Amino acid sequence: MTDRQPRLPSFYRLVALDSIDSTNEEARRRIAAAPGELPEGTLIWAAEQTAGRGRRGRSWSSPRGNLYLSLVLRPTCAPATAAQLGFVAAVALSETLAALLPGPDRVRLKWPNDVLVDGAKVSGILLEAASAAAGRLDALILGVGVNLASRPESGLYKTISVREAGAATDPVELLERFAGCFVAWYDIWRREGFAPLRAAWLDRAAGLGQTIEVRLDHETLVGRFATLDESGALALDLPDDGRRLVAAGDVFLPGL
Ligand code: BTN
Numbered sequence: 001m002t003d004r005q006p007r008l009p010s011f012y013r014l015v016a017l018d019s020i021d022s023t024n025e026e027a028r029r030r031i032a033a034a035p036g037e038l039p040e041g042t043l044i045w046a047a048e049q050t051a052g053r054g055r056r057g058r059s060w061s062s063p064r065g066n067l068y069l070s071l072v073l074r075p076t077c078a079p080a081t082a083a084q085l086g087f088v089a090a091v092a093l094s095e096t097l098a099a100l101l102p103g104p105d106r107v108r109l110k111w112p113n114d115v116l117v118d119g120a121k122v123s124g125i126l127l128e129a130a131s132a133a134a135g136r137l138d139a140l141i142l143g144v145g146v147n148l149a150s151r152p153e154s155g156l157y158k159t160i161s162v163r164e165a166g167a168a169t170d171p172v173e174l175l176e177r178f179a180g181c182f183v184a185w186y187d188i189w190r191r192e193g194f195a196p197l198r199a200a201w202l203d204r205a206a207g208l209g210q211t212i213e214v215r216l217d218h219e220t221l222v223g224r225f226a227t228l229d230e231s232g233a234l235a236l237d238l239p240d241d242g243r244r245l246v247a248a249g250d251v252f253l254p255g256l
Pocket of ligand 1: 023055067068146
């Protein structure tokens with residue numbers, strides 16, 4: 001763990017850990033230990049994870065030097081709307097990284113919530129619901145991982161680290177910058193809804209208007225990435241089959 005403690009906006013309550021299985025799991029345990037009580041803004045930050053988790057059941061390689069955090073959120077919206085928080089985090093992270101990296105136009109967003117630098121994945125977001133008794137939604141856990149000092153090889157995507165992309169930052173600075181950007185966009189989302197987030201996301205969208213491949217659990221779709229709809233679904237125009245809205249899947253872009 002770095003010596004300096006992060007300075008975060010008053011929205012956050014920082015829990016700094018040296019090593020943990022997964023910050024999302026730690027958040028889930030803390031929520032379960034005190035149902036309804038863990039304050040919104042609780043931010044679990046770890047220097048390393050021993051069992052980091054990714055989307056769709058994958059693992060997330062988590063050596064020291066990168067950023068791993070999970071934020072507890074309690075928005076007063078319908079559970080279906082809560083999925084928009086992944087886009088809030090992705091937009092905030094893309095803004096954070098664009099400000100740190102030299103050169104323009106290197107940061108893009110890949111549906112749903114990946115941030116790309118020079119076309120390679122630099123970070124991932126894992127949004128999970130924590131249920132209280134009787135299946136009622138208690139809180140949301142927003143997990144964010146950023147390849148900062150190192151990156152894993154992935155059979156699925158090209159990967160990159162912030163450092164090899166040319167930004168000399170460390171986990172403390174990156175956490176502080178992301179925390180500031182996130183709370184600003186979270187406020188916008190709470191006051192104005194998804195529209196400004198959707199516009200900001202589309203501004204940086206990778207593959208928009210292009211033919212892309214979307215792998216679902218049991219089928220692969222190839223079509224034109226038309227837009228992000230008002231709920232956060234990917235709208236794909238299929239050659240013979242009209243428009244299809246996709247709520248969960250893996251996107252593969254041409255040439256990447
Ligand atoms: C993805 O597959 O793209 C999402 C990766 C999310 C990784 C982060 S690291 C912090 C938090 N704790 C976890 O176990 N996963 C998320």
